[in-house]
Amino acid sequence: MTPQEALQKYFGYSKFRHQQEAIIQHVLNKQDVMALMPTGGGKSLCYQLPAVLLNGLTIVISPLIALMKDQVDSLNVSGIPAAFLNSAQTPEEQRQLVERLRNSQVKLLYLAPERLFGAENKLVPFLKTLNVVQIAIDEAHCISQWGHDFRPEYLMLAQLKNEFPNVPVIALTATADKLTQKDILEKLNLHQPKVFVSSFNRANITYRVIPKKNSFKQLIAFLNERPDESGIIYCLSRKSTEDLAADLKDEGFAAEAYHAGLNNEIKAKNQEAFLRDDVKIIVATIAFGMGINKSNVRYVVHMDLPKNIEGYYQETGRAGRDGLASEALLLYSPGDAGKLQHFARIEGNEEQSRIMLNKLNDMVRYCQLQTCRRQYLMNYFDEAFPPDCGSCDVCLTEFKRFDGTLIAQKALSAVSRLNERFGINYVIDFLRGSKNEKIREEHKQLKTYGIGADISKVDWQRYIRELITLEYLQVTDDGYPVLKLTGQSSLVLKGLQKVEFIETQTTEEHYTEAAPPHEAELLNLLKSVRRDIAQLENVPPYIIVSDATLLEMATYLPQSLDELRLISGFGDIKLARYGRELLQPVKDYCKAKGLESKIAYKSPKRERKTKTERPARSPRSGTDTRTETFNLYRQGKNATEIAAARGLSLVTIESHLSHFVQTGDLDVKELVAENKLTIIIEAVENYGAERLAPLKEVLGDAYTYGEIKAVISWMNKN
Ligand code: ADP
């Protein structure tokens, strides 16, 4: 099989992205590789695809259990046998895994680095008895002290090349920093490594910065435009994450808080609920994110100014891993910058303080840009980029420059006349000739009083802000902020210096969604079907298929499995397992609305196999397929065996069997042990039967979704 064929068959994709193909080719040629790609760029595929093609075992080193679990679930769902080894497994589970490894039944084995080279280690000698053909090191920047999440255990990986000298190593990271890259290569001892650097641009993310005014109102306006989407909202303090989550809940949003100070149980619960789309919004400190592989995060909002560009870029990068249009929104206030400056100073460490302050200044400059934000970000990471990206707020806004010298002179002379002793609001009221009693009588006598009455309050605020940015005015930052002139002010007042203002043409706070025309109602329907499947398979929904895949379905409306095959994301196994279940709602929807397939409009995905190469299955009605399951069950097969035999998902088989519990053909006690039965009934009575996930959570791992479903069917019958 060629890499191209495997890409389609196992992953359901038609084209390689970035330099995936070249990277894969190098690994297949047994050469060491380091691949640098942005988050969501498709790093995993670079070792997963060779793992499928090579005849032997691929070891994957990964820093977090959550990451491993996600990857393993996702591979298994695609029919690629993968497993992980971790300390939470029972001796029996470990024994079974060893057995599977010995019998070459596992293609990818995920491990934490300390497992490999821990104290009483027998693992390396064991692995050497197996046919190891590739070693992948995910999140390779963890080996570097320069990186942002250094893990000392990663240093042990230096021994890898000695232990497995002939096995190609592929190191992967999304860290753009040059120093870290060099460090990775040195520490890992790679043999003549070929380094692949992809652009770090995240083209599907739109960057926006808005001035922070009433932040909660601004946030609500933003969220109201995307009610069904998932997002992360970052706050600076733990307390504000909790407050904001509570306020959002009051407004009817499904939001939860996450920060390092919460107890582990709550953290795990909130994270899990977010991954499973039960909670749409997570309000978090930057403690949240590492290890979050959720691909359908549609937006990341920063309520407060981040400390540096590195962190900001990483956090915003958690949006849109599925490649669909996503938003990064930052609420900026100069006051935040002042607060952070205070924190950036480290007592007794001038050098460090200076670095931190510089980084903060770069962040502030980003917020104040009047040029393309994406270009600034790319340049920050030493990547050249043209000046007009077309998808940041600056590029999306049309600017018109105009001569603002007269306006500036009015403002500056007002500040001067008021002896540089008043704040922005007073100055504006004074300029506009406000009758407000707050304006002192003696000020009302001045000639400058009311010279700016023709300009609205909002516009004055903007002009004065701009004068501050241009450094013709400054604001004191002690207790009561007062406007003061600067060294340059007199040049303007004397008419020696012209001032240019920028007029914004488009409404700044309008958020647009760049999705192709699709059936929105159907998309929601598909999401709910996916959710049911995911609940029963006990994995997060995005593991089943991505949002991008569902969006294509709701756009091209496939009417048969053959057409569904043309949708990106359906490899052979996924098609066999979930194709029918996901296709049915599309067909029903189209029938009801009189719509037809638009698959012909989709550009051809690849050369397709002829139909006869796939096992031909005649269409069956629902009743027949259930009966077929039931017959197999009666022959003594269990649900898993039936699923394998029929090429259907366990979900489907379990729901078939539940059906017969409801009709009375099958005694619930055949599927559920008696002691479990009473406990499940109790849980259903207490929590209701509408949603399975909460029930599963209350009942714990000892209870399967199949058992719960069977009991619910039985209760329905009675
Ligand atoms: P990374 O690890 O670089 O952050 P992932 O490996 O998680 O990114 O990939 C991000 C998403 O892109 C996944 O949903 C993955 O299946 C998808 N993907 C990877 N390669 C391709 C490709 N060639 N075509 C389409 N989608 C792809």
Ligand code: ZN
């Ligand atoms: Zn731009």
